[in-house]
Amino acid sequence: xxxxxxxxxxxxxxxxxxxxxxxxxxxxKLFGEESVFNHAQAKMKIGAQNFGRALLDAGKSPEEVxxxxxxxxxGVTVAVPRDPVAAIAAKxxxxxxxxxxxxxKSLMGK
Numbered sequence: 088x089x090x091x092x093x094x095x096x097x098x099x100x101x102x103x104x105x106x107x108x109x110x111x112x113x114x115x116k117l118f119g120e121e122s123v124f125n126h127a128q129a130k131m132k133i134g135a136q137n138f139g140r141a142l143l144d145a146g147k148s149p150e151e152v153x154x155x156x157x158x159x160x161x162g163v164t165v166a167v168p169r170d171p172v173a174a175i176a177a178k179x180x181x182x183x184x185x186x187x188x189x190x191x192k193s194l195m196g197k
Contacts (some may be wrong), residue, residue: 131161138165144177146170 088107093100108114114123138159142152159165182190 134161135159144173146173 088105089102090105091100091102106117108117111123135156139152139156142155143149147155179187179190
């Protein structure tokens with residue numbers, strides 16, 4: 088498998104070939120069951136955290152996040168409904184003071 092490695096700091100990249108194995112059995116043979124399991128578990132934890140964070144950012148309560156995580160499946164993409172007001176507020180917060188002034192003037196029709 089091609090693995091692309093980039094360094095923004097050095098503005099360079101390299102592509103290397105690495106054999107991860109083409110099946111679960113091959114991965115276990117190459118790296119061992121414990122290594123494959125630990126890596127899979129770590130990646131799944133990150134996926135659950137990302138999913139939960141997206142729900143919290145969308146305005147879901149901790150209870151709603153717990154319920155959603157209980158039925159979450161690793162590797163399955165789930166659309167997270169966004170609160171449009173929260174999305175606008177988050178984008179507004181990232182604007183500079185000058186950009187905020189321009190936006191407010193344009194919204195007020197001036």
